[in-house]
Amino acid sequence: MGSWIGHIAPGVFFILFAFWWHINNCARYIRSLVYNRDENTRQEKYEFQGSTTYPCHCIPIKFIRRLPIESIVKILVTSIHFSIELHDGYRSQPKPHIITLYANHMAMLFGFFLSSWVEILVHYKVPLPKRINQVMGVLAFTMEGFMFLFHLHGRGIVEVHAHQLLIVSIVCSTISAIGECFDPNNFWFIVLRSFFALTQGTWFIQAAYVLFPQTTNPSFIWDDTHDSVSLLTMSYVYHLAGNVLVLIVVYLLVYLFISRTSKLNHNQMQDDEPLNGYKLIVNGNDEENGL
Secondary structure, three states, X not given: OOOHHHHHHHHHHHHHHHXXXXXXHHHHXXXXXXXXXXXXXXXXXXXXXXXXXXXXXXXXXXXXXXXXXXXXXXXHHHHHHHHHHHHHHEXXXXXXXXXXXXXXXXXXXXXXXXXXXXXXXXXXXXXXXXXXXXXXXXXXXXXXXXXXXXXXXXXXXXHHHHHHHHHHHHHHHHHHHHHHHHOOOOHHHHHHHHHHHHHHHHHXXXXXXXXXXXXXXXXXXXXXXXXXXXXXXXXXXXXXXXXHHHHHHHHHHXXXXXXXXXXXXXXXXXXXXXXXHOHHHOOHHHHHHOO
């Protein structure tokens, strides 16, 4: 993570998952609105239900579609991250050890690795405490933020400020995850989780070019000055505004798609697989899995 690609890669990771969560969350919410307008088409299975992870309905093979694909992907991504950090940070002299910097980078995403395994256990109906998926989300973001907070000693003011702004997004992600623990079916808490995950992603990419400029052009070199700090803060604000706009556009696109397809065939609900066929995504199963 202590390189240009080390910041780009997690940035892309957060951006992709933010869009994935937001699209699925909006689709469920809009579908609940569309089908609840008409008493003849209203069915309980289309009541809005929040989720920490979503099935891949786009996969044509039914067996694969019912697997916890999202959780598996997160495990693969974090495992690759661990492997790279371990490879780059391992030293055999004077005795076998991992450089502390690389060990810290490994710990930053370990919470997501752990929470993904818990999601798989819930998917296969292992009896776990209620809403453990949401609690593990809080743990994952807390671990990430905690490691970043104490990762800034001896750095330049621009590097410190870039990471501090990232910590703001992580803290907000944690708060939204805490909200989901108390109200997992709240549309806005999931939107906030998606929004701040997206902001983490875009800011990771911004930080990559700030800390590791890919050019010698002085216009793109960030000096350790207060002007640079002010410019970074302004850039972060524009990231927030731009990401809000992007999520609004995504919502409108999902709305247009679902409203158009629902007008074509209201009876498609009869042919759809029930949502509770994918055990992980229905929060009602938290009650079943509770100890």
